[in-house]
Each structure stands twice: as C-alpha cells, then as structure tokens.
Amino acid sequence: SLFTDRRVTGLCLLTLVIYLTASTNLVVTTTSPVTGTRGHQVTLPCWLSPQQNAEELEVRWYRTNRFDSPVMHYQSKKFKYQEPAYVGRVSFGLKDAASGGLKSGDVSLKLLNVTTEDTGDFFCYVSSNQGYDSAPVNLLVTASGSPPFLSVVWGENDKVNVSCESEGWYPQPVLRWSDKKQDVKPQSLVYRNLSSGLFLVHSWLLLSSTSEPSCSVGLSDKEVKEAKVSLGTLHKTLEPGKETFCVCVIVILCLFVFDCKYRLQYPTLTHQYHCGKLHKTFFNHLHINVKLEDRNNPYLKVVGNRVREAHPDDLPGKSFPDGEMVTCVTAIKGTSGFSSGKHYWEVSMRRINTDEKLGIKQSWWVGVTSAAEIPSNSSTSFPNTSNGFWFLSSSPKRANSFQFSTQPEISIPFHSRPETVGVYLDCDSGELSFYNVEEKTLIGSFTATFKGEIFPLFNPGKGDTSPMEVVQREVQSQTGDEGNCAESNTTHPAISI
Structure with missing residues (x-):
C-alpha cells in the first residue's frame, strides 16, 4: 500500500542520515594487520579522522561477536566492565611517538603479555551523541621456537x-631439509599443537653416511633457525639397527650475526678412546x-676439593640475590691458570665415602674461563x-640434555648423567x-681461540645438595713402553660438606 511504501522509504532515509552523520562527524581509522610477539606488548593503532578530542567519547575495543564483553570499555572518562582475560593487560596506547593521545583523537589499544589466544580481529568502536564508527585491526601473533635439534x-x-x-613456534612453522644446499624431501613431517598453544615440528629422512644434511625451521625467510650435521665426521660405533645419538650442531640464527671463533663438535670417540687402557695412557x-680458589664466597661452601652451594640459613639475607637462576654468584675458579700445553682434570658428581644416597648431581657448570675475577654481581651479563x-652445564629442569655456554644456547642429548666429567684442555690448538x-x-668439544691465561671453572649450581668434587690423583711411576698403562689411585678424602 501507499502507506507501507512511505514507511519503508522513511526508514531508509533515517538509516542513511544516521550513516552519513556517523561517517561525516566520526571516522575511525586503523592500521592493519599488526604483528605482535608472544609474551611482549603490542599497540593496535586506532584514531579519529579528522582529529578531535576523544576524552568525552565512548571507546570500546572488542573481539569478533563480543561487543557486550569488551576487551576495554571507556565511557564518561571512566573504564567500565571488561573481559576477565584482559584485566590488567590493556590500556590506551600511542599510535606513534608524535601522538597526543586521547586529546588528539588517538584511541589506540596497548596490549601487554601477548598470548596466542590474542590472534585475530580486534574492533575499535567510538561513539558520541553525534554518531559512531568502528574499524577492525587484525593481530598476528608470532613466537620463535627453539633451535632445531638433530639426532x-x-x-x-x-x-x-x-x-x-x-x-x-607460533603459528605453525615451515621445516625444510637440504643436503649440500640441495633441497631434500623428508620421509616424515609431523606437527603437534602443544598444551601451551605453541607448535612442535618433527621430521626425519634417510641419507647416506657421507651426507651433510641441514634442517631449517622458521616462520619466514627472515626468521629461520638452522642446524647442520656432517655425517662424514661421525663414527659408527654400534651394530646396525642399534641407536646412537651423535649430534654435530651448528645453530645459525638468521636474525643475528653469529660470528664466533669456535665451532661445536659432537662426534663419538674413535677406537682409541673406547679402550680403557689407551684411555688411561692418553x-x-x-x-x-x-x-x-679461596674466594671467601658467602654463597658457597668449600671444604678441600669439594664445593656446593651454601645452606639457605647461612646466606646473606637468607636468599640468593638472583633467585633460583644459576649465575656466577655460585661459580669458583681453579688454580693455577694455563697459557700453553695440554691439561686434563676430572670432576666427580657423586658423593664418595659416605652412606648418604644423594644420587648423581644434576645442577652444575664445568669448564674454563679467561676472566681474571668471577663477576660477583648477579646483574652482570x-x-x-x-x-x-x-x-x-647441566640442569635438573632439562632431564635429557646438557647445554654449552654459547649464544644462542646449544643443547647436547644424553642417555644418562655422568658420575664423573673429564675435562681436556689444549691451549695451543684451542680445544x-x-x-x-x-x-x-x-660429550662434546669447543674449538676456540684462547688468549691469555685460562682457568678451570666450576659451579655447583642451586637446589642440589650433592657437592661436586675435583678429583685428585696420585700417579705412580710408569714402567715399560709408552703403550703400557700407568696405574693410578683416585683419592677422595672423607670430608662431609
């Protein structure tokens, strides 16, 4: 009917007027997409155009189909109800350094501690008594995973x-294999979504024993982590079909310049080192x-050739300055230092000559340092x-691998923790x-350029009551030719610490 047609026409005109009013007087502009890193903060840019004061306006940030449960709701110069997951994580941010904030119409959202659940659209909605407008910002969350681990x-x-x-990783990364710079298709490629929301990727392939495979994992060409192994340098020590994990990993982070004067090796021993007699002879x-070294360190208890962390009741302030993190606060040097020649010493990780069954020590550092003094400040790099x-280093939090003190960190797998760690230093060749x-x-080797005097380094770690002991040997005179083994007795003074 004519009445109905006029009513429909009137509603259409009213809708058009409201739309034109909103668009003419209040225009929301955003930048999208925006990339944020998991665990960090990110700003989702949103502002009014033309510029106007937004302090008296209503600003609402919300997720898709969640208008009534906003991420942040600002009205009458107050913050209203918001979704519980975002309490304490959101506030107004600045779209750029020159922004004047709300007074200049900048209603950007600053989001703290970004999670994978934050991936997706956020809507920026602004309204006044003259109109309203909204626009989305798509947030892409990323997380860079661990260096590839080869076995x-x-x-x-x-x-x-x-x-x-x-x-x-987040989102799902891309894994690529290559052999001598030629792409190789894997026999298996599996992705798994962990309970944390992050992704794990696992792949394997069959190659000849002369191959030099490389495995790279990343989110893009600009964020790739790579591990390589030269199979030709590894020695076959077990019967066919039995497993041995022999890893030669060089981690390459394409985001950083990793120009160090060392390389990491993890071959198995040659036949010489599998023979007990030759091992002792060598x-x-x-x-x-x-x-x-006698440092009078209040965070360590040293008795003879044994060292462990101090008891909490004996600590200054009853606690470590750096919490549970193992740092140089509990490190100690050995004497004397070396500037040339070959040297070998051993460190026991099991309590000797006592009935206490503390098991094998799990938290420790063993190595060398060129530092004249061990840093005592936990804030030091x-x-x-x-x-x-x-x-x-060994940590009880990583039950299946050791770590080298490289940047980035490199892990080495093991089947069982050693009771005794032997340290071999060749100052001249840098091994x-x-x-x-x-x-x-x-277990593994460094090749480095050592300059100046090099000192043995020890750290008994934290949260591990078992001490570490620097093994002392009484070497008897050798008889016969060089191939005969000189017997030695290891002495462990019965000192309880």
Missing part, C-alpha cells in the same frame, strides 16, 4: 636416519690436581663464550673437550 641413528646398508625437532700423563666463559669418564665417551 642421528645409524642403520643398515650405509644408511643414516637423521631426525630434526623444534618446538615453541690422559694419565696429562692429569693435573686442580685446587679450588650472563657468562658465555663471547665474554670469556666456555663451559658445559676444550668434555668426557663421560665411566662410559669413556666424548
């Missing part, structure tokens, strides 16, 4: 199974009895190869190697 299993017919695993004449600290003495296997 090797020797098989039959000169074939080697090489697997690559990396975790902590190291007996190099063994030195390292003494612990963490010790690593770039500032004169070369060491192998530093770590051995599992009981199993007569090499």
Whole structure:
C-alpha cells in the first residue's frame, strides 16, 4: 500500500542520515594487520579522522561477536566492565611517538603479555551523541621456537636416519631439509599443537653416511633457525639397527650475526678412546690436581676439593640475590691458570665415602674461563663464550640434555648423567673437550681461540645438595713402553660438606 511504501522509504532515509552523520562527524581509522610477539606488548593503532578530542567519547575495543564483553570499555572518562582475560593487560596506547593521545583523537589499544589466544580481529568502536564508527585491526601473533635439534641413528646398508625437532613456534612453522644446499624431501613431517598453544615440528629422512644434511625451521625467510650435521665426521660405533645419538650442531640464527671463533663438535670417540687402557695412557700423563680458589664466597661452601652451594640459613639475607637462576654468584675458579700445553682434570658428581644416597648431581657448570675475577654481581651479563666463559652445564629442569655456554644456547642429548666429567684442555690448538669418564665417551668439544691465561671453572649450581668434587690423583711411576698403562689411585678424602 501507499502507506507501507512511505514507511519503508522513511526508514531508509533515517538509516542513511544516521550513516552519513556517523561517517561525516566520526571516522575511525586503523592500521592493519599488526604483528605482535608472544609474551611482549603490542599497540593496535586506532584514531579519529579528522582529529578531535576523544576524552568525552565512548571507546570500546572488542573481539569478533563480543561487543557486550569488551576487551576495554571507556565511557564518561571512566573504564567500565571488561573481559576477565584482559584485566590488567590493556590500556590506551600511542599510535606513534608524535601522538597526543586521547586529546588528539588517538584511541589506540596497548596490549601487554601477548598470548596466542590474542590472534585475530580486534574492533575499535567510538561513539558520541553525534554518531559512531568502528574499524577492525587484525593481530598476528608470532613466537620463535627453539633451535632445531638433530639426532642421528645409524642403520643398515650405509644408511643414516637423521631426525630434526623444534618446538615453541607460533603459528605453525615451515621445516625444510637440504643436503649440500640441495633441497631434500623428508620421509616424515609431523606437527603437534602443544598444551601451551605453541607448535612442535618433527621430521626425519634417510641419507647416506657421507651426507651433510641441514634442517631449517622458521616462520619466514627472515626468521629461520638452522642446524647442520656432517655425517662424514661421525663414527659408527654400534651394530646396525642399534641407536646412537651423535649430534654435530651448528645453530645459525638468521636474525643475528653469529660470528664466533669456535665451532661445536659432537662426534663419538674413535677406537682409541673406547679402550680403557689407551684411555688411561692418553690422559694419565696429562692429569693435573686442580685446587679450588679461596674466594671467601658467602654463597658457597668449600671444604678441600669439594664445593656446593651454601645452606639457605647461612646466606646473606637468607636468599640468593638472583633467585633460583644459576649465575656466577655460585661459580669458583681453579688454580693455577694455563697459557700453553695440554691439561686434563676430572670432576666427580657423586658423593664418595659416605652412606648418604644423594644420587648423581644434576645442577652444575664445568669448564674454563679467561676472566681474571668471577663477576660477583648477579646483574652482570650472563657468562658465555663471547665474554670469556666456555663451559658445559647441566640442569635438573632439562632431564635429557646438557647445554654449552654459547649464544644462542646449544643443547647436547644424553642417555644418562655422568658420575664423573673429564675435562681436556689444549691451549695451543684451542680445544676444550668434555668426557663421560665411566662410559669413556666424548660429550662434546669447543674449538676456540684462547688468549691469555685460562682457568678451570666450576659451579655447583642451586637446589642440589650433592657437592661436586675435583678429583685428585696420585700417579705412580710408569714402567715399560709408552703403550703400557700407568696405574693410578683416585683419592677422595672423607670430608662431609
């Protein structure tokens, strides 16, 4: 009917007037998409155009289809109800350094502690008594995962199974294999979404024993982490079909310049080191009895050649200045230092000559340092190869791997923790190697350019009551030719600490 047609026409005109009013008097502009890093803060830009004071306006940030449960709601110069997941995490931010904030119409959202759940659209809605407008901002959340971890299993017919695993990525990363710079298709590629919301990727392939595979994992060409292994440098030590994990990892972070004067090696021992007699022959004449430096460190208890962390009741302020984190506060040097020659010493991780069954020590550092003094301030930069600290560390939080003091950190897998760690230092060639003495296997090696005097380094860690002991040997005179083994007795003074 004519009445109905006029009513419809009137509603259309009213809608058009409201739309034109909103668009003419209040225009919301955003920048999208925006990329944020998990655990960090990000600003979602939103502002009024033309510029006007927004202090008296209503500003509402909300997720898709969640208008009534806003991320942030500002009205009458007060903040209203917001979604619980965003309490304490949001506030007004600045779209750029020159912004004047709300007075200039900048209603950007600053979001703290970004999570993977924040991925997606955020709507910026602004209204006044003259109109309203809204626009979305798409947030892309990323998380950079761990360096790829390579493991090797020797098989039959000169074939080697090489697997690559990396975790902590978001969104799902891309994994690529190559062999001598030629792309290789893997036999398996599996992604798993962890309970944290992050992704783990695992892949493996079969290669010949002369291959040099590389595994790269990343979110884009600008954020790639890579691990390589040269199979030709690894020695086949087990029967076909049995597993051995022999890792030679060089981590390459394309985001950083990793130009260090060392390389990391993880071959198995040659036949010489699998023979107990030859093992003793090789190291007996190099063994030195390292003494612990007397620093009067209140955070350590040193008795003879044993050291452990001080009891909490004996600590200044009853606590460590750096909490549970293991730092140089509990580190100690050995004497004397070396500037040339080959040297070997051992560190026991099990309590000797006592009925206490404390098991094998799990928290420790063992290595060398060129530092004249151990930093006593916990705020000092963490010790690593770039500032004169070369060491192998163990942590109970990482039950299946050791770590080298590299930047970035490099992990080395193991099947069982060593009771005794042997340290071999060749100052002239720049080699530093770590051995599992009981199993007569090499854990890993550094090759570095040592300058000046180098000192043994020890750290008993924290939260581990078992002490570490620098082994002292009484070497008897050798008889016969060089191939005969000189017997030695290891002395462990019955001192309880």
